[in-house]
Amino acid sequence: MIQYVLGIESSCDDSSLALVEINSKKLLDCLTVSSAELQNQYGGVVPELAAREHEKHLILLLQKLLEKHNLTWDQISHIAYTDHPGLINCLLVAKIFAQTLSLIFSKPLLPINHVYGHIFSPGLSQKLFFPFISLVVSGKTTAFYFVENEKNITLLEETLDNALGESYDKVARKIGLGYPGGKKIDELFDEKLVVISLLKNQLSPQKPISYSGIITAANILWEKIQNNASITDKQAYLATVFQKFIIDNLTNKIKYWLCHKNVSTFSIAGGVAANSYLRKKINDLKIRKMFAEQEFCQDNAAMIAYFATWLIKK
């Protein structure tokens, strides 16, 4: 009988459930409901609100998933859930849900590191080549990892302050694009537009990652251009200045870590990995690339169940 790992994700504003076949590591299905639209009116995620949405959605998604594939609990071998990092009250919903199912149906539980799920998520659609440098860029995380295998994942560096997605969201809110704003900035970005550089000098790749100064510079520039009649589409102008600076400098960081660790395979995952300019810049690098599919860039349970299959001893 084919056996599946059930994955549960609820670390932020996406409630998600997935089934991954334990031996082939192939995804059967992933169902996700996001509460981002509801959060939009507050300009960011309200943890209490997100947790209540998870509580509502997870049970409905489970019913839907089992019915859709006509599955019984005999076909589910393990229950994997996002254990950390994430918003604590959101994480607790998946944890209690997973523990309850585990108790009722006598299934082993696998608490999964959400970031490791992101790191392995390119494997949902392609073969993974080890070792590799992984960049995880989401609304909560901006970090480089050296990945030798599923057991040896070393953090190389992470942002000192804002995550990349968070920086996009803050700038997007400032210029009136709402939450989440990363995709909207990306859509307004126009590489052909002639713009100034956000800061006079590019950042040194040897220096730690920090985005607070860049956000402040973008805010100041936004105020400055309000009275500039020659800039017709002010949102597109600011989006282009911001995205060009932040992604060009991130690309320099990527090159730095590949060279420093002497590794020729690079992987990228997390919500901001969907960014078109970032993807283009990485595509231009002469290295082996492993991209998470667009649909698995954002938080999802497929990556949680998939990473769990790497941890299960056969």
Ligand code: KG4
């Ligand atoms: O991984 P993810 O779904 O979950 C969180 O960490 O919350 O990432 C969401 C983040 C948000 O900050 C969103 O603005 C950003 O990813 N994002 C993007 C793009 N699509 C989503 N940022 C830049 N460009 C995009 N195309």
